[in-house]
Amino acid sequence: MSQPDLTEAIRFAAHRHAGQHRDGPVPLPYVTHPIEVLLHVRHTAGVTDQEMLCASVLHDVVEECGVQWTTLQRRFGPGVTDLVRELTRDEPDEEIRRTLSKAELVELRSRLLLEGIARMSDRAQVIKLADRLANVIDSKRTRTGTKRERYIAQTRQITTLIPRERCPALWDAIDREVAGEP
Secondary structure (H helix, E strand, C coil), rough: CCCCHHHHHHHHHHCCCCCCCCCCCCCCCCCHHHHHCCCCCCCCCCCCCCHHHHHHHHHHHHHHHCCHHHHHHHHHHHHHHHHHHCCCCCCCCCHHHHHHHHHHHHHHHHHHHHHHHCCCCCHHHHHHHHHHHHHHHHHHHHHHHHHHHHHHHHHHHHHHCCCHCCCCCHHHHHHHHHHCCC
């Protein structure tokens, strides 16, 4: 298969995320988030690998839009699909969710996220750093109090799991954002 087409990946993500919005007082269309992640991967991290760039913009289409793995495989190839698979959160099943309190569910989801990040390839971890950078910046507008503190603490756990050497520019940008917290 030839190189995946980044323009097609952007169009696909925009189509699949249509009607979704980010959190906040004046919510933007959701697709602005994967495009922001793409821009961090390309410009902050300096990545030119087309599979990584496509996976950056497609990283939420399974989790947020229900896109099937076979659709991604057919449209963008195994390299992009494998990266998106690594970046897609493991979620507890409905039966388990029903048995847990809200606090227990938050803790379980966080543990699953961190375990998933620890298993990711180097390439997926770079994209995850870009995703977290975009989310940390956004969290300053959308999260307050305990939710924000919990998110910043989780971000620190992520930067403990992903070594700075994986991508110093993204890692340092996250560190600056977190350090800027009151």
